[in-house]
Amino acid sequence: MILAYKYKLKPSQSQQNLMNDWIAMLRSHYNFCLRDRIDSYEQVKSPRLGNYSDKRTKAECCPLSCSVSKNSSLGDPFKKGGKKRNAYEMQSSELPKLKKARPWYKQIHSTVLQQNLRKLDTAFQNFFDGKGYPKFKTRQRFKSFSYPPNQIKLKDDKIYLPSIGWMRFFKSREIPNGFSVRTITVRQKADGWYVSIQIEDKSIPSPEPKDLRQVKAGIGCDLGIKKLLALSNGEQILNPQFEKRLERTKAIRQRRASRKKRASNNQKRAFSQLARIDQKIVNQRDDYQWKIAHRLIRLADVIVLEDLNIQGMIRKCRAKQNELGKFVKNGQAAKRALNRLIRDCSWGNLKLKIQSVAAKFGCIVSKVNPKFTSQKCSNCGHIDKENRHKERFLCTNCGFLADADNQAAINIGTLGLEILGVSPSKLLGVSQKVTTKSELTDSASNSQEKSTLLEVEPSNPLQLSLFEWRNGQAIVH
Ligand SMILES: [Zn+2]
Numbered sequence: 118m119i120l121a122y123k124y125k126l127k128p129s130q131s132q133q134n135l136m137n138d139w140i141a142m143l144r145s146h147y148n149f150c151l152r153d154r155i156d157s158y159e160q161v162k163s164p165r166l167g168n169y170s171d172k173r174t175k176a177e178c179c180p181l182s183c184s185v186s187k188n189s190s191l192g193d194p195f196k197k198g199g200k201k202r203n204a205y206e207m208q209s210s211e212l213p214k215l216k217k218a219r220p221w222y223k224q225i226h227s228t229v230l231q232q233n234l235r236k237l238d239t240a241f242q243n244f245f246d247g248k249g250y251p252k253f254k255t256r257q258r259f260k261s262f263s264y265p266p267n268q269i270k271l272k273d274d275k276i277y278l279p280s281i282g283w284m285r286f287f288k289s290r291e292i293p294n295g296f297s298v299r300t301i302t303v304r305q306k307a308d309g310w311y312v313s314i315q316i317e318d319k320s321i322p323s324p325e326p327k328d329l330r331q332v333k334a335g336i337g338c339d340l341g342i343k344k345l346l347a348l349s350n351g352e353q354i355l356n357p358q359f360e361k362r363l364e365r366t367k368a369i370r371q372r373r374a375s376r377k378k379r380a381s382n383n384q385k386r387a388f389s390q391l392a393r394i395d396q397k398i399v400n401q402r403d404d405y406q407w408k409i410a411h412r413l414i415r416l417a418d419v420i421v422l423e424d425l426n427i428q429g430m431i432r433k434c435r436a437k438q439n440e441l442g443k444f445v446k447n448g449q450a451a452k453r454a455l456n457r458l459i460r461d462c463s464w465g466n467l468k469l470k471i472q473s474v475a476a477k478f479g480c481i482v483s484k485v486n487p488k489f490t491s492q493k494c495s496n497c498g499h500i501d502k503e504n505r506h507k508e509r510f511l512c513t514n515c516g517f518l519a520d521a522d523n524q525a526a527i528n529i530g531t532l533g534l535e536i537l538g539v540s541p542s543k544l545l546g547v548s549q550k551v552t553t554k555s556e557l558t559d560s561a562s563n564s565q566e567k568s569t570l571l572e573v574e575p576s577n578p579l580q581l582s583l584f585e586w587r588n589g590q591a592i593v594h
Pocket residue numbers: 494495496497498499512513514515516517
């Protein structure tokens with residue numbers, strides 16, 4: 118079982134300066150090697166042959182001087198036995214030359230430089246797996262370095278980082294017995310330096326996902342903005358909108374920083390105070406999301422989420438032109454506020470946290486296409502746009518009334534369990550009386566049914582207190 122524990126470091130001023138230097142150097146090394154890999158990759162994709170001068174490298178290209186490897190042009194492409202090296206190995210073999218040409222790179226611990234190349238290799242691996250193209254790192258996006266296993270030492274509340282030295286840290290929790298230290302990552306944040314220690318105990322197996330036949334309960338979740346989550350059992354989890362709460366403070370600090378003299382110490386301080394606000398927002402949101410994830414795991418074995426296209430939802434509106442070719446309003450100004458709210462929800466991170474907690478406890482997370490889930494009646498299956506009116510769901514066919522979001526969560530849950538092959542009766546919140554259509558043939562009784570149901574309209578969502586369980590059982594109000 119592999120876990121990651123985070124601690125805040127207490128480096129001395131000279132250690133801080135050293136780590137800052139390291140990060141600056143590692144960043145330029147990363148970007149240099151990334152450029153090398155991109156060039157080699159593009160050269161293979163669409164070879165540029167013939168005699169021409171590349172402005173940057175000032176090198177002539179011809180079929181004979183092409184790179185042997187399509188991965189990298191740095192370093193030696195062959196191992197001693199004559200086998201081909203991969204890109205990481207090639208760039209790694211270049212490191213001694215780098216240290217000769219630029220002696221200041223000697224102060225960085227050699228394994229840290231290798232880990233830096235590994236990071237780049239992972240970025241390319243992700244790209245080959247269909248994720249984004251590797252990016253050049255700006256100073257804001259490059260804040261960490263890591264040591265491979267068996268490099269650091271731990272003693273009480275002190276940690277030894279090779280080439281940096283011993284340093285104290287806030288030991289907020291003990292590393293459990295039997296766990297050995299794996300890779301560690303040192304990261305700079307707005308309020309100081311942190312270390313993330315990966316620990317592993319091979320004697321504890323990572324939990325296997327539960328057998329589908331053993332599933333006791335499933336739950337469907339509908340993601341939203343005002344209610345962050347609506348569950349199929351009728352619960353609603355509010356979105357505290359952490360960013361919106363601190364919006365005003367952030368704007369004030371932003372304005373204050375922008376009015377300071379450029380590159381002055383005053384401006385630096387103002388920007389660091391601004392960055393602290395951002396860190397606070399992230400911390401608050403993370404904390405809340407971890408608690409939600411744990412709550413869901415305690416409720417059910419199978420968690421069904423919607424597969425939302427978040428990037429598509431926050432895409433900008435297409436530019437509109439009139440007949441004279443002049444740009445006219447396209448509604449982007451109004452959408453900007455909505456986009457901000459969507460970003461504040463951070464659904465992607467919430468899903469990741471639910472998945473990671475589920476993996477820890479052997480629960481199953483499944484994602485379904487949310488198409489029609491908010492329009493379909495979970496009682497009779499009737500799909501109609503008219504069914505939904507803001508937060509209220511009223512079926513035009515059978516008169517079923519419910520909160521629109523909880524109703525959608527039931528649909529999502531049922532769909533997810535069907536895909537997995539689990540009986541939908543195991544979904545939490547589907548025990549309500551099923552009214553068949555034949556009972557409602559009389560129009561008079563139909564209208565009466567509606568009016569009685571309307572009296573018990575879904576109440577407004579309540580703020581959930583998130584630690585409401587005893588003896589491992591969640592207490593649902
Ligand atoms: Zn219905």
